[in-house]
Amino acid sequence: xxxxxLVMGAVAYAPKVVTIWEGFKAAFxxxxxxFDYMLYSNYEAQVEAQFDGTIHLAWNSPLAWVRAERIxxxxxxxxxxxxxxxxxxxxxxxxxxxxxxxxxxxxDLRGKTLGVGAIDSPQATLIPLHHLRQAGLVGGRDxxxxxxxxxxxxxxxxxxxxxxxxxxLLAGEVDACCMIDGNHLAFGLDGTLPAGSTRALETTEPYxxxxxxxxxxxxxxxxxxxxxxxxxxxxxxxxxxxxxxLEGVRQWKPGRVSxxxxxxxxxxxxxxxxxxxxxLDADYRx
Amino acid sequence: MPTIDxxxxxxxxxxxFLIRRALADLQTGETLTxxxxxxxxxxxxxSWRRHEGHAxxxxxxxxxxxxxxxxxxxxxxxxxxxxxxxxxxxxxxxxLPAAEADAAWGLAARGATVEAGSPPIGFSLSTRDxxxxxxxxxxxxxxxxxxxxxxxxxxxxxxxDLPPVIEAAVAQVMTYLVENENAALIVPARHxxxxxxxxxxxxxALALQCADEARHIEVFTRRLGLRGHAPMLxxxxxxxxxxxxxxxxxxxxxxxxxxVLGEGxxxxxxxxxxxHAPDPVTRQICRLAARDEARHVAxxxxxxxxxxxxxxxxxxxxxxxxxQRHEELTxxxxxxxxxxxxxxxxxxxxxxxxxxxxxxxxVQRLKADMAAGRKARLLxxxxxxxxxxxxxxxxxxNFM
Numbered sequence: 001x002x003x004x005x006l007v008m009g010a011v012a013y014a015p016k017v018v019t020i021w022e023g024f025k026a027a028f029x030x031x032x033x034x035f036d037y038m039l040y041s042n043y044e045a046q047v048e049a050q051f052d053g054t055i056h057l058a059w060n061s062p063l064a065w066v067r068a069e070r071i072x073x074x075x076x077x078x079x080x081x082x083x084x085x086x087x088x089x090x091x092x093x094x095x096x097x098x099x100x101x102x103x104x105x106x107x108d109l110r111g112k113t114l115g116v117g118a119i120d121s122p123q124a125t126l127i128p129l130h131h132l133r134q135a136g137l138v139g140g141r142d143x144x145x146x147x148x149x150x151x152x153x154x155x156x157x158x159x160x161x162x163x164x165x166x167x168x169l170l171a172g173e174v175d176a177c178c179m180i181d182g183n184h185l186a187f188g189l190d191g192t193l194p195a196g197s198t199r200a201l202e203t204t205e206p207y208x209x210x211x212x213x214x215x216x217x218x219x220x221x222x223x224x225x226x227x228x229x230x231x232x233x234x235x236x237x238x239x240x241x242x243x244x245x246l247e248g249v250r251q252w253k254p255g256r257v258s259x260x261x262x263x264x265x266x267x268x269x270x271x272x273x274x275x276x277x278x279x280l281d282a283d284y285r286x
Numbered sequence: 287m288p289t290i291d292x293x294x295x296x297x298x299x300x301x302x303f304l305i306r307r308a309l310a311d312l313q314t315g316e317t318l319t320x321x322x323x324x325x326x327x328x329x330x331x332x333s334w335r336r337h338e339g340h341a342x343x344x345x346x347x348x349x350x351x352x353x354x355x356x357x358x359x360x361x362x363x364x365x366x367x368x369x370x371x372x373x374x375x376x377x378x379x380x381x382l383p384a385a386e387a388d389a390a391w392g393l394a395a396r397g398a399t400v401e402a403g404s405p406p407i408g409f410s411l412s413t414r415d416x417x418x419x420x421x422x423x424x425x426x427x428x429x430x431x432x433x434x435x436x437x438x439x440x441x442x443x444x445x446x447d448l449p450p451v452i453e454a455a456v457a458q459v460m461t462y463l464v465e466n467e468n469a470a471l472i473v474p475a476r477h478x479x480x481x482x483x484x485x486x487x488x489x490x491a492l493a494l495q496c497a498d499e500a501r502h503i504e505v506f507t508r509r510l511g512l513r514g515h516a517p518m519l520x521x522x523x524x525x526x527x528x529x530x531x532x533x534x535x536x537x538x539x540x541x542x543x544x545x546v547l548g549e550g551x552x553x554x555x556x557x558x559x560x561x562h563a564p565d566p567v568t569r570q571i572c573r574l575a576a577r578d579e580a581r582h583v584a585x586x587x588x589x590x591x592x593x594x595x596x597x598x599x600x601x602x603x604x605x606x607x608x609x610q611r612h613e614e615l616t617x618x619x620x621x622x623x624x625x626x627x628x629x630x631x632x633x634x635x636x637x638x639x640x641x642x643x644x645x646x647x648x649v650q651r652l653k654a655d656m657a658a659g660r661k662a663r664l665l666x667x668x669x670x671x672x673x674x675x676x677x678x679x680x681x682x683x684n685f686m
Contacts, residue, residue: 181330184333185298185333196299200329203329235339235365238368238401241365241403250339251339
């Protein structure tokens, strides 16, 4: 390929990321879009690259979207979410206890230990802690937070932290733990949490997950072309289906930002990012 | 609207199976009502249906049970759009498999529906006429029924005591047989991995042919060392003859040279050894091996009859294969003297002139029987009498 006209950033949270984007790159090239991608080891570097002209758009986690939006706003710029997966909309997280636990409600967590995921996991740390704060319980004050940090900087995309917390729950090391609803089912099906061994104590409000975030100043025509090709991608296309399967998507949908306010509040409560997108949490290593 | 009640079964305890089955009966846009009582079941269902692309609405019923209405999304059907049909699983007499087997059918069972986008798997033998035999399925069944266990089928403990010179002759013949069976194993084994699985019966017949040869190698090796004898001589000429089999340019030529001509001659040899075996073990293993070889010859003949019916001009290729092999092997010695002498001695039974004369005559008769058998098979394949005689005479002096 000669000089690409559109460069996207993606975080390499698993080897399949290369398979996915090599496949999409080839498919876009066939349709005449000189697309390329750059891999980042963490979302923080990827978001920062959206503001130094390195990448025109980024396949961002919800937390990365929050940061990008804050940086843009503080500089008088805008970022836009142009597309997301059908599976990114209206997710919920669960606070799970052992089936025989005496805990009946959020209030019962007072004085207990809650296992959360990685420090930067929206679904297994930030949003569940926000949910409990809504119920009047503050982590570190009303209950102990035990973090299961796995691959920080990847914003919880790597579900290892959730799995480790679930294992600790079964072992009695924590009284409750947090995970996205799909992982509670997945851990039941794969045997990590034997069926019937746990139950959901709390369920968060729905929130949205990843989106393609357009960098300020990105070439509008190429971004429009990219978005159009993405939305036209079909599950019944046998060449695309394996890649869509790996990416966990049945249909790409236009981006929306209505599903992020809960995370915005959670980020402020946790003092994770400042209003200008600066990283505030001194414990955050990536 | 269909309704299912998963009662208190969790989605991670099998309820997902019931829901998937119920949804499979619906068209895109149709709805399914699911009732349940298990902890977290709606949450799990929401997560699962989101991933699968089905819409969902939840409602409480007057009896206090939660109901979920799922609307089937389009993606489950989409997955099978453009799927490939792969022919007919069971062939009735006279039926044929596909003339060409598609690489995209891959490893699927013949008759399965293959999802579009499955990786194409290249099999170099994917054209019916280059490998098919009408009786392949029947020969496979016969072979499966005719498998024997070397440990129990042979009476290895049968008492016998041979003079050292006769035991040495047996060891030389067994050394020669093992070498030939190595070629007879490797030739079909090389083809086996290249046959498109659509031609299941051919694949199965070849697999058991390999199993037969592996067993023959075992029993000949075991008889060789039964009285402590070491393997004996292997000649350049013998190996050159077998090497030419490994280099046959295609499946049909290999089947012709190895099975029709070589293994066909070997049946005569094994029958000869059965008749003149100096001990019961040799007699038993030659009888069992000859029975297996007869199936290999039948498969080779059936394949060539199919190929020649589809492509009569192929006969000239078979003729050229014999002539070319003969030319290649002309500078070599053919059957080694040691094997020839050992056969004479086995038929003679002792080293006296009258006995050796009998033995020599018996080996000459063996060679004549081999030539007559080859000619008969060549006639059956469509060669004219004179040509069949000439080509039979050009066959390797190494027998195989």
